[in-house]
Amino acid sequence: MATFATPVRSASLQLPALLCILLCSEVWVLQCGAAIGINYGQVGNNLPTPAQVVSLLSSLRVGKVRIYDVNPQVLAAFGGTGIELIVTVPNDLVQPMAASAVQAMQWVTANIKPYFPATRVTGVAVGNEVFTDDDAALKASLVPAMRNLHAALAQLGMDGYVHVSTASSLGVLANSYPPSQGAFTPECAALMLPFLRFLADTNAPFWINAYPYFAYKADPANVSLSYALSDPYHVGAVDPYTHLQYTSMLYAQVDAVSFAAARLGYGGIPVFVSETGWPSKGDADEVGATVENARAYNRNLLVRQVSNEGTPLRPRQRIEVYLFALFNEDMKPGPTSERNYGLYQPDGRMVYNVGLAQQQTTSAASLSLAASSAPPTTEAKGEHVWCRPERKLVFAMWKALPTQYPRPRGLGLWTGTACKYGMREGGKGSRFVTRAHMGSREILGEDGENGWRMLAGFAFRRRGCFTPFVPCQGARLVFVCIYGL
Missing domain, CATH: 3.20.20.80 (Glycosidases)
Structure with a gap:
């Protein structure tokens, strides 16, 4: 370090x-x-x-x-x-x-x-x-x-x-x-x-x-x-x-x-x-x-x-x-x-x-x-795939990763004015904030099951680990890096 x-x-x-x-x-x-x-x-x-x-x-x-x-x-x-x-x-x-x-x-x-x-x-x-x-x-x-x-x-x-x-x-x-x-x-x-x-x-x-x-x-x-x-x-x-x-x-x-x-x-x-x-x-x-x-x-x-x-x-x-x-x-x-x-x-x-x-x-x-050297992934199928491609949340891509890539590199999330971050807990959960940001393009989505888990005060770090994050107004992008996306 x-x-x-x-x-x-x-x-x-x-x-x-x-x-x-x-x-x-x-x-x-x-x-x-x-x-x-x-x-x-x-x-x-x-x-x-x-x-x-x-x-x-x-x-x-x-x-x-x-x-x-x-x-x-x-x-x-x-x-x-x-x-x-x-x-x-x-x-x-x-x-x-x-x-x-x-x-x-x-x-x-x-x-x-x-x-x-x-x-x-x-x-x-x-x-x-x-x-x-x-x-x-x-x-x-x-x-x-x-x-x-x-x-x-x-x-x-x-x-x-x-x-x-x-x-x-x-x-x-x-x-x-x-x-x-x-x-x-x-x-x-x-x-x-x-x-x-x-x-x-x-x-x-x-x-x-x-x-x-x-x-x-x-x-x-x-x-x-x-x-x-x-x-x-x-x-x-x-x-x-x-x-x-x-x-x-x-x-x-x-x-x-x-x-x-x-x-x-x-x-x-x-x-x-x-x-x-x-x-x-x-x-x-x-x-x-x-x-x-x-x-x-x-x-x-x-x-x-x-x-x-x-x-x-x-x-x-x-x-x-x-x-x-x-x-x-x-x-x-x-x-x-x-x-x-x-x-x-x-x-x-x-x-x-x-x-x-x-x-x-x-x-x-x-x-x-998409020019990343990481291998491409297969799109997940089911209730988390939306009818319009631009509205498919990054969550759908993550659903496809765990079996082939148990510990993927990470996901950056777009933060709203309340500074709430979506989290994936140790590879077990699937609850994300409903906004993600891919370069200059914002992707919106909805959860097809139990609603997105919105947690304030935490930020995604790497490999399923999360560290405290001081909430603030107007925070922007953490980071985005998804295989093949």
Whole structure:
């Protein structure tokens, strides 16, 4: 089981005050569209053309993409697709842009204006992981460059559509565990104040590149693999100061950034994940870099996204997550893992099936829960099968499982305003709440026998075990994972 280490630094603000700031700042509640994003890197000599990439993304119904440059062919290819695009100012242009408002305007005029609004550029990342770079002049230039860039966008009437921020590595934190003790490093703290002020003034998000894989690889004996993989069935870890329970290391890292920002007086800034992923292949010393782990990590995050899940600190604010990456890139330097983060090979073959279903339309992002590697089940027959397929409660599927799968993986239930959960007691009962949630689809049903057993104060954990759950108003989804459904 994952545990949180004892904090090594005291907070400059009292924890109750931080919680008040953070919990009262949930103003970025996202609508019920997809928040699934993906990073489209191009460090390879065998990648598909931009037009082919757009076709693939449209078929997958992915609605958000991040690129690491302003390649004109890529920008043109995304025109008219409706896909939201984050573009990047390279690190070597940050200092010139900081020194000259004219250069910032020229950059916007040459690289965004010709394609906007047909190409939905919604963000500009100024540099990448600048705060943890060794170049002091580069770090000092970051916020001035962002100000000049934002001013150029405002002058062109685009500032209401295009955010300006930067993607930082988790190295900006001195502490990331427990999340409530999150704090920036002394080196970054002074630079963070004007940066956070800029984000607050322009209503822009904090983007973080976070990779639980690195934590697991560094200490596999003490870091729980299930926790690192964001397995929702893992018992997780409880922050001893807030008593919030975390089943995902990534979500704990996001909340640590939120607490760090709150310590500097900026708890209202949303924190989104600009990069995260898990390699499917690595060198001999790269523990955990396997296809199975990569599939599990990305699939767990996709399911959480489709379920509108927020972090424990901000449960009603679904965070944007950009998976890294779309393709394996054969020209990236470094260990083998660096060239094996992709969901796809450059020739279009899937490295593994994470569950993104190819479609013919280009609406919101789609996750096929039927693409699970678990074996399919046979539908139960009898009084618990309803005449309309969309009204067959998940209960009907569970009725078919016990003989073949005595201890199935689990069932997530949609909770109503009374926070009542259905339960299955040790494989004996069959009483469930009358609402279940499958991805973005709610399924309703009725019991054909003695009525559904409605129990408040409990939540399904795993394998028939139930643990106390504090009732609250407006709880949403626990989790859904049914074989073949």
